[in-house]
Amino acid sequence: GAVVSQHPSWVICKSGTSVKIECRSLDFQATTMFWYRQFPKQSLMLMATSNEGSKATYEQGVEKDKFLINHASLTLSTLTVTSAHPEDSSFYICSAPRVVTGADTQYFGPGTRLTVL
Amino acid sequence: DAKTTQPTSMDCAEGRAANLPCNHSTISGNEYVYWYRQIHSQGPQYIIHGLKNNETNEMASLIITEDRKSSTLILPHATLRDTAVYYCIVRFAQGGSEKLVFGKGTKLTVNP
Numbered sequence: 543g544a545v546v547s548q549h550p551s552w553v554i555c556k557s558g559t560s561v562k563i564e565c566r567s568l569d570f571q572a573t574t575m576f577w578y579r580q581f582p583k584q585s586l587m588l589m590a591t592s593n594e595g596s597k598a599t600y601e602q603g604v605e606k607d608k609f610l611i612n613h614a615s616l617t618l619s620t621l622t623v624t625s626a627h628p629e630d631s632s633f634y635i636c637s638a639p640r641v642v643t644g645a646d647t648q649y650f651g652p653g654t655r656l657t658v659l
Numbered sequence: 660d661a662k663t664t665q666p667t668s669m670d671c672a673e674g675r676a677a678n679l680p681c682n683h684s685t686i687s688g689n690e691y692v693y694w695y696r697q698i699h700s701q702g703p704q705y706i707i708h709g710l711k712n713n714e715t716n717e718m719a720s721l722i723i724t725e726d727r728k729s730s731t732l733i734l735p736h737a738t739l740r741d742t743a744v745y746y747c748i749v750r751f752a753q754g755g756s757e758k759l760v761f762g763k764g765t766k767l768t769v770n771p
Contacts, residue, residue, distance in 0.1 A: 546702075578761075637702075637759070647705055653700070
């Protein structure tokens with residue numbers, strides 16, 4: 543199947559700093575990518591839809607100025623957590639849809655575990 | 660909100676078939692049924708999807724009822740590595756811009 547990578551796989555940072563997470567589609571192009579957040583023992587919650595060449599679309603309750611998304615190319619989307627605080631500690635996962643004839647399939651990255659001290 | 664209902668948890672013996680049910684009584688005519696699974700601390704893994712017909716791939720089989728209001732994911736010979744949370748999701752699937760909305764899923768535990 544298609545491969546989506548994320549970098550870094552884990553990061554620890556101090557409160558108040560910013561952290562950038564990269565999501566890449568390795569063998570296909572994606573005009574749209576999705577960013578999810580998952581807290582312990584909970585399901586994935588969609589944060590935003592990343593659109594190549596245009597602004598991201600944020601889900602209700604997600605602060606766009608705190609979670610900056612840049613879809614710089616057809617294979618790369620970045621999520622920057624600005625002024626991170628301990629409550630931002632979570633598992634961040636991206637996905638990218640691969641469109642073939644018929645229904646598309648979304649492939650997920652391995653996730654990035656963020657710990658804010 | 661998720662449009663599906665799944666049991667919270669299930670157990671299965673290693674080597675036996677695991678049958679995971681999903682109810683999606685409000686599914687519309689052009690919505691697909693997707694199944695993903697998430698092994699602890701990893702990103703979700705795509706398993707299979709279908710519209711009306713039953714589907715089979717190297718991982719699993721998907722059985723969709725004729726009225727499309729429910730489906731069953733079948734892992735024919737479960738192994739310990741199949742222990743995971745399994746998510747059943749319905750969505751439109753044309754063009755790649757439609758998001759996936761995750762419910763709580765079914766935690767499948769495969770026992771030796």
